[in-house]
Amino acid sequence: MAASNDFFRGSDPENTNRGSLEGHFLISETELTDPNFIQTVVYLVEHNDNGALGFVVNRKSETALKDVIPDFTDSPAGELEVYIGGPVEQMFLFTLHSGLPGDKRSDAASSSLQGVILEPDFELIRRFLSEQWPDLNPEHRPEIRFYAGYAGWAPGQLENELRHGAWVVIPATPGIVFAPEPEESWRNALRKKGGIYWVVAETGFKPSMN
Template sequence: MIWTMADRQLTGRLLVATPDLKDPHFERTVVLLVAHEPGGTLGVVLNRATEVPVADVLDKWAPLVGDPAVLFEGGPVQPDAAICLALANPGGSPSDGWTRIDGPVGTVDLSCDPEELARGVRQLRVFSGYAGWEPGQLEREIGEGSWFVLDTLPGDAFVDAPDDLWSMVLRRQGGIMAAVSVYPSDPTLN
């Protein structure tokens, strides 16, 4: 389902960059919105894997991280900060260190004991930095046509081939969105 300006609940939704969005931080990105509140909006870019293994920076969390087991570039804000997403086990009840975003997807407090958390989650993904918007900024960008706002599936944040996520999310929408999924990065080279 495509979001409309009348729908104000964005937490847990996907922002998918339109082909017109040429900002190098967000071109062809898929962002999971972690929080949308009166003070602003926070999300993480789901499809920008780095080459840094999670084990190199958060060794005790590495056994819970799915493939690819690397840090992801969550966005341009505070690149030294880490945000961790976790997928809860079906019917599971993760520990106190897990906070629900939407359905079985939530954030993890990395100061918690990973062994305690492991009982309630099946997969983690760690992001360095995040994407942030001041109050009203994201709504303006959506109104200007920079973003598609779409429903998420629980596995979107944990796909094995994150480079394919932008086209995969658009393709599953059907219709014109599926056509956009094959839009060339540089149409002048077409």
């Protein structure tokens, strides 16, 4: 598995596409049966005329950072978990974090949501984890999540799925992106939507329409 440094080159940071869902969650509907997305929450980091891209934030793998980056075998950072970010390009590792000390970030870093930063420069993350992470009090360590792969949509594909009711959309929150119990994130996100979705969150089923 490789860390991705330049995957996001070519995206337009000035894009202000009307109707963009960047910075929102896609919450899978109960009718969505694709095994890659059953009861998932996807954080969208890009959505424009070229399509959409995001990360499934609530699906842990059985892999830790030390399993894919041997340099961290004997480091506390090696225990950081790797999440399954989506079905595309799972040989690449992507990083979201809540902000490094001194607001250190690369020129390629981006943020669609305050408190959630996409950092494509893995070497910057590697240096931080190697040089600073072990000496930080655990309470003062930033949130860092690693994702194997991503979820991607071609132009118009996501819009079509939304028209067919595959996803519920709500504004994203850092609390769900970095949830300490991600297995509860699908239900917690639906609760934030409220209304009938509170019932879905509690039961896992949508009431039938008469």
